Amino acid sequence: MGKVLVTAPQLPIALDMLEKHHQVIGGNSFMDRAQLASQIGDVDAILSTLSDPLDGEMLSLASSDLKIISQCAAGYNNIDMEVARKRNIAVTTTPGILHETTADLAFTLLLMVTRRAGTAERLVRARKPWRYDHTVMLGTDLRGKTLGIVGLGQIGEAMARRAAAFGMNIIYSARTPKDTAQIDRINPVTQPTRRVDTPELLETADMVSLHCPLTPQTRHLINADSLAAMKDSAFLINTARGACVDEKALVFALENGIIAGAGLDVYEDEPQVTPALLEMENVVLLPHIGSATVQTRAEMSVLSARNILAVLEGKAPLTPVK
Ligand code: DGY
Numbered sequence: 001m002g003k004v005l006v007t008a009p010q011l012p013i014a015l016d017m018l019e020k021h022h023q024v025i026g027g028n029s030f031m032d033r034a035q036l037a038s039q040i041g042d043v044d045a046i047l048s049t050l051s052d053p054l055d056g057e058m059l060s061l062a063s064s065d066l067k068i069i070s071q072c073a074a075g076y077n078n079i080d081m082e083v084a085r086k087r088n089i090a091v092t093t094t095p096g097i098l099h100e101t102t103a104d105l106a107f108t109l110l111l112m113v114t115r116r117a118g119t120a121e122r123l124v125r126a127r128k129p130w131r132y133d134h135t136v137m138l139g140t141d142l143r144g145k146t147l148g149i150v151g152l153g154q155i156g157e158a159m160a161r162r163a164a165a166f167g168m169n170i171i172y173s174a175r176t177p178k179d180t181a182q183i184d185r186i187n188p189v190t191q192p193t194r195r196v197d198t199p200e201l202l203e204t205a206d207m208v209s210l211h212c213p214l215t216p217q218t219r220h221l222i223n224a225d226s227l228a229a230m231k232d233s234a235f236l237i238n239t240a241r242g243a244c245v246d247e248k249a250l251v252f253a254l255e256n257g258i259i260a261g262a263g264l265d266v267y268e269d270e271p272q273v274t275p276a277l278l279e280m281e282n283v284v285l286l287p288h289i290g291s292a293t294v295q296t297r298a299e300m301s302v303l304s305a306r307n308i309l310a311v312l313e314g315k316a317p318l319t320p321v322k
Contacts, residue, residue, distance in 0.1 A: 002044035002065075002312045007031045007052050010072070014047065014301035021309060037061055045308045047072060048079070051270070056080040059087060068311040072304040074098055074155070074291075075241060076321055077214040090317045092307040094300040096154065098291035103158030105290045106209055106239040109263030110147075110163075112284040113235050114207070115139040119281045140206075140233075140260075143167030148205025150198065150221065151212030151240070152178045159209055164190050171205060173198045202229040207237065214241035222246065227253040235261045239290045242267040251276045254283060265290050 004018050006027035015027045025039060033053050040046070040062045048054060050073040059080055068090045069079060076093050084091050112118055116139045123130060147163045149156045149172040157178070160170045164186040170193040172178070180193035198221070202208065208230065212218045222236065222245040230236070236259060238245055247268040253259050254277075261282035267273050270288060277283055291297065307317050 003042065004045045004047060004308055004312075005036075005039050005043040006047045007036060008049040008072075010047060011298060011301040013298055014072075014305040017302070017305040018047070018308060022312065033058070040066070044068075045070065045312055047304050047308060049073065050075055050078055052078055054079040054084075056083040059083045059089070062087065062089065068092065068308055068317060070304045070307040070311075070317075072300050074102075075213055077241060081321065090307075090311055091321045092304070092317045092319050093321055094303045095319055097299045097303060098296050099154035099158045101293050101296040102155045102239055102290040103162055105265060105286070105292075106155070106159050106211070106237055106263075107162045109237050109239065109265060109284055109286065110142070110207060110209065110235070113237070113261045113263040113282070114142060116281075118284045140235075142207075145169070145206035146171060146204060148172070148196075148201040148208040150201065150208065150210045152180075152195075153211060153213075155239070156209075156211030157183065159211060160193065161186055164193075168207075170194075171196045171201055173201045198226075199229060202226050203231075205234060206231065207235045209237040210240040210244050212240055212244060214243055218244050220244070220246040220249075222250065224249040224252065227258050230259050232257055232259065234259045235263065237263045239265040242270050247274045247277075254280055 002022045004022045005025050008030050010027045015024055018024050042063055044065050044067055046069045048069050048071045054069060066089050070092045072094060074093055074095060076091060079091055116137055120137050143166060145168050147168045147170055149160055149170060152172040152174045160183045163170055164183050167187060167189055169191040170183060172195055177195050183193045227249055250262060251274055254262060263284040265286045266288050273285060277285060307319060311317050
């Protein structure tokens with residue numbers, strides 16, 4: 001029987017799977033840095049979440065018995081992979097599960113911000129007088145517009161399929177060319193999907209959606225210069241990681257009409273949101289719920305637990321980070 005540390009609230013389905021075979025510590029509340037540091041020296045496995053500070057300093061406190069960090073997320077930028085590798089700790093994530101759900105949310109943000117749905121809903125809830133008016137709450141259509149997708153992985157591709165169905169043309173930037181046949185089959189009216197470099201994407205797109213991982217190369221990918229390169233009618237959608245965007249520069253761009261609006265599910269200093277954003281009508285703000293559906297979160301939990309069970313049985317992890 002091993003010891004499994006669960007660092008954050010977790011679904012009963014995962015806890016039950018683990019408790020059948022191992023001693024489970026936590027799983028009902030979030031652990032702060034000090035709590036994590038006080039436990040990590042004495043566990044065989046960690047079921048982690050994307051806000052856990054599993055940096056080099058933290059991993060240096062880990063027990064030599066720690067065999068696996070099973071991250072219940074697609075992203076793993078909170079884990080120092082170099083140190084994990086050196087210490088022979090397997091790191092796993094939950095690929096192939098949450099891309100459709102997260103793309104649904106990215107598309108929700110795109111529709112909300114272009115159709116001013118947040119503003120309109122706030123108006124009704126505020127019990128302000130309104131009536132059908134031909135001249136107000138006019139938004140922006142998606143059909144015929146160009147969506148620029150940064151990172152055409154599983155989530156980016158799922159976003160592209162949704163956009164194609166809405167009649168959008170797709171351009172994307174990615175390190176390697178992708179097979180875009182599936183996207184191009186969706187709508188006979190749209191232009192073939194094209195790979196472009198990031199500067200061309202920023203200049204050309206009517207809407208830009210980020211679907212890249214957070215790495216040293218993508219930190220502040222969207223900064224004052226890239227925002228200035230975008231059309232002043234453009235919208236930015238971010239369901240990837242907050243730090244892909246320089247939030248200060250974004251606030252300046254939104255306040256000064258450098259871009260038209262933004263839909264955000266993630267923030268640079270999560271869960272803090274730059275206060276100026278809260279005051280703006282041209283942004284839609286969600287609390288990092290990209291993968292938050294009953295079905296998807298359950299599947300993520302099960303896969304995370306299965307990864308731990310496999311490794312603690314001496315088997316290979318099912319979905320390791322390579
Ligand atoms: C992830 O899994 O990395 C997502 O951000 C969760 O929505």
